[in-house]
Amino acid sequence: MFPASITHSLPVLFQTTESPAYQTCPYCGFRLMEVWPSTDITSSSRVEHCPICGYQHDIHGLIPAKPMTRAEKLFAFDRWLWRHSLDRRLLQSHYHVRPEQFFSKGAL
Numbered sequence: 001m002f003p004a005s006i007t008h009s010l011p012v013l014f015q016t017t018e019s020p021a022y023q024t025c026p027y028c029g030f031r032l033m034e035v036w037p038s039t040d041i042t043s044s045s046r047v048e049h050c051p052i053c054g055y056q057h058d059i060h061g062l063i064p065a066k067p068m069t070r071a072e073k074l075f076a077f078d079r080w081l082w083r084h085s086l087d088r089r090l091l092q093s094h095y096h097v098r099p100e101q102f103f104s105k106g107a108l
């Protein structure tokens with residue numbers, strides 16, 4: 001499990017002020033897997049981190065994704081929303097989006 005502040009600590013850790021790009025996680029289908037650009041410290045390797053399934057690929061190697069049920073994905077999704085000061089009710093009522101829209105088709 002990653003510390004709750006990982007999305008905020010990565011820029012410090014890799015001494016970058018850049019924001020991550022996002023790609024679909026190849027393991028759990030979450031569409032906002034973070035992809036951080038390479039830096040001098042990461043020696044041309046970009047860093048990939050999925051806040052849902054825990055997949056991470058960085059200079060230390062690969063942390064594989066863990067298999068997850070729908071309930072586990074939703075729990076991790078709620079935790080990710082909370083870190084961004086959001087919740088499912090606010091997503092639905094204000095932004096009119098559902099959790100399924102954050103995952104590739106059929107992944108949730």
Ligand SMILES: [Zn+2]
Pocket residue numbers: 025026027028029030033050051052053054055065
């Ligand atoms: Zn994932």
